[in-house]
Amino acid sequence: MTSRATCAECGIPTASYEAVEVTTDGGACRLLCSRCFNKEMAERAGLRRFEHPRFVPVRLHDADGVAHEFHFRTLLFGDDRLSLEAFELESDGDPGGFKVHVLGDPNGDPFALLAKLVGKMRRLVSMKHVRNDSAGLQIIDQTVRGRVEWDHVENANTPCVVVDGKRISWDDFGAMLMAFEGWQFKLELRDPGDEI
Ligand SMILES: [Zn+2]
The missing domain is CATH 3.30.160 (Double Stranded RNA Binding Domain)
Structure with missing residues (x-):
């Protein structure tokens, strides 16, 4: 269910992901739909x-x-x-x-x-980097592409990763890496707009 917000300019209900919070010169906050923004x-x-x-x-x-x-x-x-x-x-x-x-x-x-x-x-x-079979989540090849995200746990200091469009907890990601114990790795962080 997509939550909705009302645009302060046109008054039309808009999906929350389309709403942008704008601070006016006077310091007040207004919620605008992307079209009005x-x-x-x-x-x-x-x-x-x-x-x-x-x-x-x-x-x-x-x-x-x-x-x-x-x-x-x-x-x-x-x-x-x-x-x-x-x-x-x-x-x-x-x-x-x-x-x-x-x-x-x-x-x-x-x-x-x-x-x-x-x-x-x-x-x-x-692209497919991870498979889930009877042995659990496993890295298919030797490269994993994904995104670092908050794991939705308040006050937690560990992230989760999103690989193949699916959220994987930090613990599960660590368990997948155990198949490569002793291997080296190279972690490269890239801007969200970069193609990886
Ligand atoms: Zn609007």
């Missing part, structure tokens, strides 16, 4: 011809043939950066699972940016 940003940045692109969800199949529904969020940051994100939704309506992100030119073709993003989405869902 982008409209204000475009006016401030002098982008008179900018139009907020709205993309319908896309379904892609992973390496096991399982369908994943991606939702989109487009946010304008100044006159030179348009952020386009795709993500799945958790049961609480927050973004989770597979996530992909690209940055583009606000004056460029939004569908070209979408095509770039979809290319990244396809490559991401086609």
Whole structure:
């Protein structure tokens, strides 16, 4: 169930992942839908011809043939950066699972940016790094790509990782690594927009 927020500008209920909290010059906070947020940003940045692109969800199949529904969020940051994100939704309506992100030119073709993003989405869902069989979770090859996230435990200092679009606890991730006891590893942290 997607939780909803009401945009302070247009008054239209919007999915919480589409809502952006904006602090006004006077210090007050306003919740805007992404369309109203982008409209204000475009006016401030002098982008008179900018139009907020709205993309319908896309379904892609992973390496096991399982369908994943991606939702989109487009946010304008100044006159030179348009952020386009795709993500799945958790049961609480927050973004989770597979996530992909690209940055583009606000004056460029939004569908070209979408095509770039979809290319990244396809490559991401086609990869499989972990399998779950009778022996439990196991690393298939010798490379694991994923994302570090909060594990939803208040005051805990351990993260969880999201691999193949699935959340894996830090303990389970450690147990998978025990199959490689004595091996070396190289941990490289990369920006969310990088392709890994
Ligand atoms: Zn609005």
